[in-house]
Structure formats: structure tokens, C-alpha cells
Amino acid sequence: MADLVSHPDEVKLLSFRFGKGAASIEKYLELGGYASARKAIELGADGIVAEMKASNLRGRGGAGFPTGMKWSFVPKQSAKPKYVLVNGDESEPGTCKDRLIFEHDPHSVIEGVIIAGLAIGSRMGFIYLRGEYRYLLKIMERAIEEAYAKGFLGRNIFGSGLDFEVVSHTGAGAYEVGEESALMESLEGKRGIPRIRPPFPAVVGLYGGPTIINNAETIATVPHIFRIGGAEYAKLGTERNGGTRLFCLSGKLERPGVYELPMGYNLKKMIYEVGGGIPGGRKLKAVVPGGSSTPVLLPEEIDIGMDFDQVGKAGSMLGSGGVVVLDDTVCxxxxxxxxxxxxxxxxxxxxxxxxxxxxxxxxxxxxxxxxxxxxxxxxxxxxxxxxxxxxxxxxxxxxxxxxxxxxxxxxxxxxxxxxxxxxxxxxxxxxxxxxxx
Amino acid sequence: MSGDSSESKTIFSPALAARFDRLVGLYPVRRSALIPMLLYAQDEIGCISDEAVAEIARRIQITELDVRNVISYYSLLHTEPHGKFHVQVCTNISCMLRGGNELFEHCKRRLGVGNKETTPDKLFSLEEVECIGACSWAPAVQVNYDFHENLTPESMDRVLDDYRARS
Missing domain, CATH: 1.20.1440.230 (NADH-ubiquinone oxidoreductase 51kDa subunit, iron-sulphur binding domain)
Known part of the structure; x- marks a missing residue:
């Protein structure tokens, strides 16, 4: 539905299957799909977490917490079942990237959930989509059915002797539910009221069991890390900020769109070259660099690399990747x-x-x-x-x-x-x- | 397992009732099925009626009050019917920068209704909504669950005309 765009500076790692019909499992397999899950089964839990740590992947939902470290917090032994929860409640104004992942590459989300499950010893994962994304829920449901039919989900996945279930789930309209503890409340069928922490979800989460909660883009990135290797993935970005991410360019731009660029890509260049600059010869007034909650930057503050640390140093946050551009007509x-x-x-x-x-x-x-x-x-x-x-x-x-x-x-x-x-x-x-x- | 609810009387279609039977067994706890059930019930009957609340409470095995408590939290859930086509115009920041407010005003004039109102023929209802995740394709509107993007007042008119023709 949403138009795809392209720019020569893009590094299409996460988005390389976009527009290629990979929502169908046959196409996904043809394009190397589910090889990472097999690799992860061989690696085992400790090997998976080590690879994730080497990748320097940081959470794409906004907080930028190192994903490998998050996974390592889950206790190995637990009396209660452990869960993986994918946050697809994308609703931070300025952010429209997870939508493209669900639409064009739903199997990468499933494969990421499987790998996350293997890493923490979970047997069940949930993919939570915001209620407005009904057409994506249908795509996701079909993809899950296909994965079950191939034996990639259910009993004895990939002939490994391990079982893993995945359930897709719809919300019904609430930004607040994008917050991880409110997300769990919502999945438990309640109002999305946040929980006090500690205990953190890695210890007491969904249904009281240890839970890892990752943004949809984070999870969809995981199979690509195992495809090219954690160290290689890290090299694509900057120090402590591995890989690429989807940047959602919106507002007063000549070519708004969702572009996959390396972490640390210069914001000024992103606006003037990738996004095509400001239309109508108007002047840039301000940039909201990472979704509506991130502090605004002035034109003289945008000559910075877009990674968590550099945007933080500039007094704002990389956030969810939603770059909103304001020109001099905006009040x-x-x-x-x-x-x-x-x-x-x-x-x-x-x-x-x-x-x-x-x-x-x-x-x-x-x-x-x-x-x-x-x-x-x-x-x-x-x-x-x-x-x-x-x-x-x-x-x-x-x-x-x-x-x-x-x-x-x-x-x-x-x-x-x-x-x-x-x-x-x-x-x-x-x-x-x-x-x- | 869930035989009780399917054997007793249902206000939903056989397909939806069967889907609900499956849904309550899908999660570690029945209650996890509540929000999807409310949304699917609303899709089928137009809103979450008193009867729907009662039946869903029975299926989940919680009180009607618990069900209503959840309904009131989620912006997509409603207990009064909308128009056949619910026009949701985003005016949040990315859409606002590309004419979302003007588009919303245009829809008001064109449909002759205000925010959260329904046309007398019950065909269209209008609502100003928060970010729908179409920022890079702004301004955007959702009609029921369908996205319409990169809109102008002129293309919005065509969208509305298409829905009218479809009725």
C-alpha cells in the first residue's frame, strides 16, 4: 500500500526483500529465509546471545537498549514459562517503518521471534500489532500459517526436537500500549496501564513469566544478523551502534519516505540529499529527529551522525527513527x-x-x-x-x-x-x- | 473445552462464533482473547452492543463490568454505531505539516458533519484521529481499516465518491 522509495546511499539489509513478494513463504525461502533460524538452532542459546552482543544492535523502538544484553538478563531457569513479545504497536507520531516490515517481510518477524525464543529458552512468542493495522494482521496471520505448514513452527521445529508457538494479536487503539509493561497488560486483556518496575519483564513479565519485549524492527533485524554475522553487522554502523535502521522521513520534504541507512548517517545529508530538501525554496526551521517525543533540533544542530550516542550528545534522542522536518512556514x-x-x-x-x-x-x-x-x-x-x-x-x-x-x-x-x-x-x-x- | 459457549445461544455468525471458540484457547489465559474478540465483534455487528458485551463476558468468564472497563480504554472500540464508512483523518504532526487540518476541514464541509458525527443517511461518520502510521505518505486517512495516503482535497473527494458508489 504505502509507496516504497529508494536512494543510492541506502544499505538495504533489513529491507532487501521489500517489494519482492516475500510475504509468501516460498519467495522468502528463495531469498535465503529461515536459514538464520537453522543456524541459530546449531549455535544454541549462549551462541545466539554472543552473536547478538557482537552485532551491537540496539532497540529500534526508541530507547536504544542493547538487544543482546536485554536477552542475557532472562534467567536460564524459570518455574514459569518464558515468552517473547514483539511490539508492533507502532504509534509514535512520525513513525511508519514497522508497517513496511509487516507488509513486505512478515516472515523475517517470525524468524526473529524463533531466534529470540531459542536464545532465552522460550516456547511461545506473540506478535502484537496495533488495531489500525488490520491489513497487516491478515498478512501476518497467513505468514504464521505458512510457517506452521512447513514445520518451522509448532512441534519439533526444523526437526530440532524443540517446540515453538507463535500467535499474532491485535490491539484496539492506544499509544500507551507501546510502552512495554502496558503492552503486556493489553496482551493479558486489560487496560493498558503500565506496571511499576522492578521487577523487570526479563524476570517477571507476561503471565508472570520471564519475557523479552522487542520492537518489530529489532526482531526483524535479528535474522539478518545471523545471515551476515554479528561482527559484520556491527561494522555497518558506528561504535556501539551496529547496523542500519529504517528512517521515516516526513514533513516538509521533497521526497518523504522510509529509507534504510547506516547508523550514524549524517542528519543534514538525510534531509537535503536523501529526502530531497525542503520544497518550494523554503528554509529549514527545525527537525524532530526521532518521533514526536524527542526534543527538537535547530538547523545549526543537525550536522550530526544519526546514532543513539551522537543525537544524545546533541541534546535529543534517536528515538523511533521518525525524522519530522519543519520549514519556516510552521508555527x-x-x-x-x-x-x-x-x-x-x-x-x-x-x-x-x-x-x-x-x-x-x-x-x-x-x-x-x-x-x-x-x-x-x-x-x-x-x-x-x-x-x-x-x-x-x-x-x-x-x-x-x-x-x-x-x-x-x-x-x-x-x-x-x-x-x-x-x-x-x-x-x-x-x-x-x-x-x- | 469451549463447548459451553458455542452450544449456548450466540448473537454472532457461525464463523465468528467458531473463531471465538478457537481464540479463547489460543493463549495461556482466556482473557488474552478479550481485545481481539471485542474488535471482531464490533466489525461484524457495527458496534459493541449490550448483547455483545454480555456474550463476550460469558465466553471469557469475566464480569460485564470488566469488559466495559476495557472497552472504555481503547480508542477503536465503541458502543454506538458509526457510519457504514468511518472516515478517520489524521491531523497529528506529520499529517498537519502536509495539510491534515485542511483535509479534516474539507471532510467536515463535504460530509456536512462535525468531529465524531454521522451523516443522516448513516453512510459516513467522521473522526479526527491521532497518528495512524502513514507519516511518510501524509496526509493520510483511514476509512474503516483501509489506508488512503498522499491525499489532496480533490483526491479525498474521489475517495469519498468511491465509497458512496460502493454502498
């Missing part, structure tokens, strides 16, 4: 408001700093953008956001606060331009914004 107050409106809508309401914080911030930003702002509101917005940081059950509070603080810090002048009932300097956007608030 930053309106943009901050739309971002907050989202987090207010998605806050589960369980803990007060997030529930009240997002609500007050949306109210204040709405009044502010509509021309009813007062000078003290600007510091109040920042103060409210700063007081949410680190005070919530789960990272949703931080996700709402972080970008807000950066908007006020870096675009204070634009907030001031809205004072004294002055009309929004970006009035052509204002009418529509007011009508939807």
Missing part, C-alpha cells in the same frame, strides 16, 4: 500544541503528573496560540513540563515533557510573538488549528 506554538494534544489524548490517566500535566499544558498552549497568552505562561509551560519529568510511572510523561521544554527553550521568541493578543504570525495555519481544537 512552533501550534506545533507544540498539536504535540501536546496528542499526549493528553493518549495519557492513560493512571498517574497524576502525566494526566494533569498534559491536560494543563494542552489548555495553556491552546489559549496561548489563540492569542490569550500572558508573558508568565511561557515560563509556566516550561515549569509544568519540567515537573513531569521523571515523576511518572512510565515514559509517557517524559515523552510529553521533553519536546515541550525544547520548544520553549529554543523558540522562546515565537512564543513571545503570540503575546498581547497579537495574531499568530503564521495566520494561514491558525484558522484550521482553532477549528480543530
Amino acid at each position: 512552533m506554538v501550534e506545533f507544540a500544541l498539536r504535540t501536546m494534544k496528542f499526549y493528553r489524548h493518549e495519557s492513560c490517566g493512571w498517574c497524576i503528573p502525566c494526566r494533569e500535566g498534559t491536560d494543563w499544558l494542552e489548555k495553556t498552549l491552546t489559549r496561548f496560540h489563540a492569542g490569550g497568552g500572558q508573558a508568565r505562561d511561557i515560563d509556566n509551560i516550561r515549569y509544568l513540563a519540567e515537573n513531569m519529568m521523571g515523576r511518572t510511572f512510565c515514559p509517557l510523561g517524559d515523552a510529553a515533557a521533553m519536546p515541550t521544554i525544547a520548544f520553549v527553550k529554543k523558540f522562546r521568541k515565537e512564543f513571545e510573538d503570540h503575546l498581547n493578543g497579537a495574531p499568530c504570525p503564521y495566520a494561514h495555519h491558525r484558522e484550521a488549528a482553532l477549528a480543530t481544537v
